Amino acid sequence: MATRKGLGDKRARHDPAYLRAKREQYAGRAIYKLEEIDKRFRLIKPGTQLLDLGCWPGAWLQYAVQKAGTEATLVGVDLKAVEIALPANVHTIVGDVTKLNLGRFVDRFGRFDLVLSDMAPNTTGNKDFDIPTSEDLFLSALDIASASLRIGGHFCAKVFQGGRFADLLHEVESRFQQGRAYRCENTRKASREQYIIGRGLKATTARAHAPTTDTDPAPADD
Template sequence: MAKLDDRSARRDRFHRKAKREGFAARAVYKLEEIDSRHQIFERGMTRVLDLGCAPGSWLQYAQQRIGDGARLVGLDRAAPARPPAGARIVAGDVMAVDVAALLGELPAFDVVLSDMAPDTSGIRHLDQARSEALFERALEIAIAVLAPGGNFVGKLFQGPDFKRLTEAVRARFVAQKTAKPSSSRQISIEQYVIGRGFRPDAGGAR
């Protein structure tokens, strides 16, 4: 998504807070609020995949939240400038990446996160369609790599297929919710779709 200009960013309290607290981006507070409300990182969940992980604030939050024993993997076309120590970064395009490359030696992930957004064009229907494609791919990967009972969070622009895609999450998880965190900009059409309690046998074989 388009970034704020420097002057606007300096005025943004979440940007200032992230800088003060050592996080790579203000987006960390979106995940923090979602986690606080929906318990994304449950006790014993240590294996986390972050799709579109740059600049790295969600990985930073996951490491801080889990502590020792965190097994973090991030995917992005460009590596984060400050990934957490011990995180494994996979360079590549989410649309083409091999799921086996994401898993590495892990049998599965406990949490799959996606804050991916398209490079926006300013043409609303086009941006919505691109966001829907990214979300659908994130969900496809989550279904392939999540352990039973695992959790999913994915960004999705509101658009014509919003209901269909939220229902696709509902079909594979015990509980499905949507959220727009307070740190999301008021004019943004982004929503976060949450799936808790992955059911690998729902909707057919993995």
């Protein structure tokens, strides 16, 4: 599993968003997608406790901490280490998000106000593989959000649109007070990339997905 390639993606070197991100000293062009989503759905405000799944290279954390402030706790998890400097209230963890011990994770950090996921598979160019893998990553992120959000918390995750897209949106609608699909303006025309946003986690969802603590250790900070 991998996340967006960020400023190291040679194919994006002449992309206007890439050039802007480099000029403004952000870790990746995806920061502007989160900014657009946040302005549309008002997900991040001062004090927002936030979990970022697939956080490398760290651009979303850069944006989020600017909005949430230094009093909030922000946590990012990815298979790759985030190498950029971030404020002390931002914790980055190297690990597989699908193997998180959510009971211990919640005990350590508390429940979150917002769970984000920009996770995507290592794409092969074969949509019959890439799209189902993206859908599975989305479902993993949704389950983590359902178990780690406070009641009333929000969720936003990327998915490649395919045959299960309507089912995924319906699943978000069943777990949250509101569910919406959104395609960012600067998404490449050929891309199947979409975001699904859930606002207001239902109490019934939180109870059904309440995590349990076992003996496995929680991952350490990078």
